[in-house]
Amino acid sequence: MRHLGGPLRIACVGGGSMFMPSIAHGIAASMALPDAQVFGAELALVDPDPGRAERMATYVGVLARSRHLPLTAAMRPLSAALDGADLVICSAGLPERRARLDAIYGRLGWAVPPEGPGVVAEAAATGPFVLDLARQAVGRCPGAPMVGLVDPTDVLAGAARRRFGHAGLRPLGLCVEVETLRGTLAFGLGLPEEDVTLVYGGVNHVGWVARFLVAGRDGYAELGGELSVLSHRAGMYPENRMISEIYGLTGLIRSSASRAWPFVLTATPPAALPDGCRLQREALKAALEAGRPIPEPPRCHPLAAPLNCPGTGRAVGRMARALATGEPSVMALQVPYAGEALGWSPEITVEVPAVVTPGGIDPVQVGPLPPGVDGLPRMLGQQRAIASDYLAGPDEQVLRRALAATPHWGSVAQIHALAAALHTEFAAELDAAVSG
Secondary structure, eight states: OOBBBSSSEEEETTTSSHHHHHHHHHHHHHHHHSSSOOOEEEEEESSSOOHHHHHHHHHHHHHHHHHHSSSEEEOOOOOOOHHOEEEEEEEEOOOHHHHHHHHHHHHOHHHHHTTTHHHHHHHHHHHHHHHHHHHHHHHTTTTOOOEESSSSSSHHHHHHHHHHHHGGGGEEOSSSHHHHHHHHHHEEEEEOGGEEEEEEETTTTEEEEEEEETTTEEEHHHHHHHTTTTTGSTTOOOOGGGHHHHHHHSEEEESSSSOOOTTOOOOOOOOOOOOOHHHHHHHHHHHHHSSSSOOOOOOGGGGGGGSHHHHHHHHHHHHHHHHHHOHHHHHHHHEEOGGTTTTOOTSSOOEEEEEEETTTTOOOOOOOOOOOHHHHHHHHHHHHHHHHHHHHHHOOOHHHHHHHHHHGGOOHHHHHHHHHHHHHHHHHHHHHHHHH
């Protein structure tokens, strides 16, 4: 093993969020690989609530000391966190922005589907925060990957790339769905998670697994019967029924274990399963009181894990290792201007496996998705590309075009009304975010 010079500097915006224990565990695991290069990491935690950030910094210290790792964390103002950062991660919750969007729906008297127009509306609400962060990152850590977990991850990455890519910004979307799907399949099928490989393509929340491999073998061919009854296994959550039902309909797995839109699934009664959010809060509290890390059960459904989205934390750890050591790593990313991976327009930000190295983020060439299932993510990708255009330079006509790309949800008058309401509420903030 050889120690690399200088710790990897990671700016964590939303550093008090419940993603932080998972991210810390993922980085710690990537540091502790046997017979591998050793690297250090410094986490600069940025959060509007100092108490939350301080609590997470304390927990990172508990984790690092227990495993004797060169991992540190401290609360920092945004400017200090970004200065010279090697990696920027944004996991801010932005509840006040989402509340403003809900208020718009309340004034209109109706809401829209969560995908399609709902994504466009959510992007208008969360866009100002993320684009302001991107503008500041360009000046303080040019060239650093900026990984967004704030929804809609693909739209926001595309907008930041349009506006600041010329200045060296590398914005990427990272959704929890693909890694959670991989963990769910491993749990339900009784497999080691590292044996499950998914080759997929689509957009955030809506894609398809083109190849499902188990220890390198064709999982579709070998485990098709198991997939058909997977949702009935003990410990599976009700939303996981989409895996079996959509597989039975199409012969394919969606790239999410819980987001079935626009498919309507069979209704099932509520199940008495662990509340993941409460479990995670309680696990963190107990760990801080005991001065010991949160335990990681060897076989656990991701939604019942004591860490929030543990697969996503491990993915961040793999990215950190790749950036620190130069060892390539493959992970699920939403990659700006890489639509050629699916044969789509290069303006679409696609979700595909991507190879991470210090020199770049390169999408794996998935190839065309099977006919019949590629239409929905392709259509949504085109809509989201237009939404990214709107965020990068707010123009109400562009916003109307984005909403009209999936017009099935409402009348022409409703499309006009929603566009006007969103533009009135957020356009000035979008302008200010990109111009400073």
